[in-house]
Amino acid sequence: MSILMSKIIRYLSILALVLCFAPRVFAQGVSISGQAIVNTPVSQVPGITSVLQAVPNAVITVCSSLGGGLPCSPLVVVYKDSALTVPVANPLALCVGTLVNGCIDANGNFQFWITTTTTGYLYSQTAPGIVGQLFIISGISSGGGGSGTVTNVATTGPITGGPITVTGTIGCATCTITVANGTAALGTSLIASGACAAAVTVTATGAGTTDNIMADFNADPTGVVGYQPSANGMLTIIKYPTANNVNFKVCNNTSAGITPGAITLNWRVVR
Numbered sequence: 001m002s003i004l005m006s007k008i009i010r011y012l013s014i015l016a017l018v019l020c021f022a023p024r025v026f027a028q029g030v031s032i033s034g035q036a037i038v039n040t041p042v043s044q045v046p047g048i049t050s051v052l053q054a055v056p057n058a059v060i061t062v063c064s065s066l067g068g069g070l071p072c073s074p075l076v077v078v079y080k081d082s083a084l085t086v087p088v089a090n091p092l093a094l095c096v097g098t099l100v101n102g103c104i105d106a107n108g109n110f111q112f113w114i115t116t117t118t119t120g121y122l123y124s125q126t127a128p129g130i131v132g133q134l135f136i137i138s139g140i141s142s143g144g145g146g147s148g149t150v151t152n153v154a155t156t157g158p159i160t161g162g163p164i165t166v167t168g169t170i171g172c173a174t175c176t177i178t179v180a181n182g183t184a185a186l187g188t189s190l191i192a193s194g195a196c197a198a199a200v201t202v203t204a205t206g207a208g209t210t211d212n213i214m215a216d217f218n219a220d221p222t223g224v225v226g227y228q229p230s231a232n233g234m235l236t237i238i239k240y241p242t243a244n245n246v247n248f249k250v251c252n253n254t255s256a257g258i259t260p261g262a263i264t265l266n267w268r269v270v271r
Contacts (some may be wrong), residue, residue, distance in 0.1 A: 029082045029113040032123075032137065033100070036060060036108035038130045054108035058127045061091040062112065065120035070132035072124040078102070079113040088112065179211055180204035181268040183218065184248050190259045191226075191235065196251035204246045207269045213239045213246050215267040226250075226260030235260055241269060 036058030040051055063072035071091065080086040080102030088102035092110055095103035104110035114121060126132040184202045191197050215237075221227035226235040235258060238249040246267055252258050 029079060029084045030116060031082065031111065031113055032062075032121075033109075033111040036104065036110065036125050036127070038127075055125070055127050055130060056106055056108060057094075058104060058108050058125055059091045060104050060110050060123055060125060062114065062121060062123045065122045065136060067122070068134065070124050070134060071126050072122055072134060076114065076121065082113055084113060084115060177271060179206045179269040179271055180246075181266075182246075184215075184246070184265045184267055186237070186248060186250055186260070186263045186265065188260055188262055190257050191250060191252040192257045193252055193255055196238070196249045199247045199249045201242075201245050201247050202267070203244060204241070204267075204269050205244055207241050207244055207246060208271075209241055209243065211241050211269050211271045213241055213267055213269055215239050215246075215248070215265045218264045218266050221263055224261035224263055226258045227263060230254075232256070237265075239267070 036055040037052050038055050040053045059071060061071040061073075062076055062078050064074055064076055067074050075090050077087055078090050078092070080088045086102070092102070092104045092112060095101075095105040098105075100109050100111045102112050120137060122134060122136045124132060124134050180203075182202055182204070184200050186200055187197045189197065217227075222229060228234065233254045236251045236253055238251060240247050246269060248265060248267075250260060
C-alpha cells in the first residue's frame with residue numbers, strides 16, 4: 001500500500017470491527033461490548049502490510065458524546081449490570097477471572113452497561129505505544145426499546161475531514177492503496193550501446209496495466225558499475241506493469257557496451 005492508504009486502512013479496519021457490535025437495549029440499561037484492537041505492520045507476507053491485533057492493557061474510557069479528547073472527557077457513569085445498580089470504574093478496570101462484565105480483560109475484550117440518553121456516548125481507546133482512537137456510539141435513545149449501532153468513528157491524523165460514517169460507501173478520491181510489493185534483482189550481463197537487457201519480470205498479484213509502480217534502489221548505486229556518475233552517461237531503468245506482474249528493463253544510452261554490477265530494486269504497485 002501507499003504510505004497514506006496504509007494508514008487509512010489501519011483506521012478503516014478498526015471501523016469494520018467496531019461496526020460488528022450493536023448495543024443491546026434492555027428495560028433499564030444498554031450493554032456495550034467490543035475489543036480493543038490495533039493494526040500492526042507486517043512485512044513477511046507479500047501484499048499484506050498489517051494485521052489486526054488485540055491491545056493488552058488498553059484503557060477504555062467512556063464519556064458523553066458532547067465531549068472528546070484522548071483519553072476522552074467528560075466521564076459518565078458505567079455499570080456492571082442491566083439494572084444499573086452496580087457502578088464500575090471508568091476507565092474500565094482489568095477483569096478478575098474470565099467473566100467480562102463491567103471491565104476489560106487481558107485480550108482487550110470489554111463490556112459495560114450505560115443508561116439510555118438523548119445525547120449519546122463515545123469511548124476512547126488508549127494505550128502506551130499506539131495511536132489513540134475515539135469511537136462514537138449513537139442510536140441509544142430514551143424512546144424505549146430497539147437497538148443502536150455505531151454510526152461513525154471520529155478521525156485522527158493523518159485522516160482528516162470529520163467522522164467516517166457507515167452510510168454509503170467510504171471513499172477517498174486522493175488516496176492510493178498498495179496492490180503488491182517486493183524486490184527485483186536486475187541482470188548483470190553485457191548490454192550493448194543503444195540496447196536494452198531482457199526485461200526482469202516479477203509476480204505482482206493483482207497488478208494491472210493502469211497501476212503505477214514505485215521503485216527505488218535498496219542501497220546506494222553510485223559505486224556500482226553502470227550506475228556510477230560518468231560524463232558519458234549511465235544505464236537507464238525502464239519500469240512498467242503488466243497483468244499480475246511488474247517489469248524492469250535496463251537500457252544503455254551510452255556510446256559503449258556496459259556489463260552492469262548487481263543491483264536490487266524495492267518496488268511497490270499502487271493505485
